[in-house]
Amino acid sequence: MTTVATAPVAPPTARPRPVADVLIMLRRSLLRAVRYPGLTVFLVAGPLVMLVLFxxxxxxxxxxxxxxxxxxxxxxxxxxxxYITPTLLVITMVGGATSVATSAAMDATTGIMARFKTMAIAPGSVLSGQVLGFVVQALAALVLVLGAAVAMGYRPDADALDWLALVGLFVLLGLALNWLCVAMGLSSRSVETASNAPMLLLLLPFLGSGFVPVETMPGAVRWFAEHQPFTPIIETTRGLLAGGAGLEGSVAAQAVAWCVAIGVAGYVWSRRLYRRERRA
Incomplete structure (x- = not known):
């Protein structure tokens, strides 16, 4: 009986699983937060110090x-x-976003992101996992900062619907800022540059209605304060925590529109940078 030799059959190519891959990268991001707690401590300590100081x-x-x-x-x-507690909650979300810029730069400059590109994983999961991981960390930090404010005497008047809307706003804000800061991190040539790139985002609440009413500002400064992203976001947060008192629908719509615009721009920019081969 003659035996016919057959060529070995190559194993099927593994296909990326977007949802599972995002969850794996999310777990990686959270584990990094546990192993390198410095960024998490900074995320909470900064707003707490400002709360006590101001x-x-x-x-x-x-x-x-x-x-x-x-x-x-x-x-x-x-x-x-x-007045200031809503501002510091927003600043906590901004601080989480600046941390993701450093994390993205670390992955890009150390070569691990290039390694991910060669693996059978969904391309968007690498960045999405980082973004979602820092949103989770920022939301946890929000609870601590809000708890400290309550211990100091702050008493929000929000009802269940207000709290639900507030959580939705912070999730949307976190996603928007994180995508923008991921792009900043990927566009930076070093981790040090990436850590400094989002500093403007931390300054904008000071140049809005975060610490004083915009009505007290001189003309040009007031115009900028009224038309920059963080003023409607802070005012919406302030109104929701106050049970909707004084919150105008147009202001809330502006806050959501700014978050969507920032998020889309950051997402498109970061995905383009991720696909681009980094030059030495």
Whole structure:
């Protein structure tokens, strides 16, 4: 009986599984946060220090300027705590986004991202896992910062629907800022450059309604404060925490529109950079 030799059959090529791959990269991002807690500590410590500084040092004087009829001292501190807490929650989300820029730059400059490109995984999962991981970290940090504000006397008036809307806004804001900062990290030539690139995002809340009403600003500065992204985002956060008091639908719509615009721009930019071969 004659035996016919046959060529070996190549194993089937593994196909990427987008959902499973994103979950794996999300787990990787969260494990990195556990193993390198410095970024997470910074994410929480910065807003906490600002909370204590602005309320107990400046709050007694600033409170009289943000709430009509409020006197300086303890009454002013309480008024300014109500005013500044929403701002610091937004800044916490911004801090999480700046951390993802550093993380993306580390992956790009150390070569691990180039290695991922050769593996049978969904191309978008590498960046999506990082983005989702830092959104989860930022939301956890929000709970700690809000808890500290409540311990200092802050009492939000939000109901269940307000809280649900607030969580949705912060998730949308986190996704938008993280995609933008991933792009900043991938476009940087070093980790140090990536850590400094998103600093403008941390400055914008100071140039808006975050710490003082825009009505107190001079003409040109006021115009910029009224038309930059963080003013409607902060005002929407402030209104939701106050139970919807004084919150205008147009302001909330502007906040959502800014988040969507920033997120789309960051996503398109980061995906383009990911596909591009990095030059030495």
């Amino acid at each position: 309320v107990y040092v400046f709050g007694g004087a600033f409170g009289a300027g943000v709430a009509p009829g409020v006197t300086t001292g303890a009454e002013g501190r309480a008024a300014y705590l109500d």
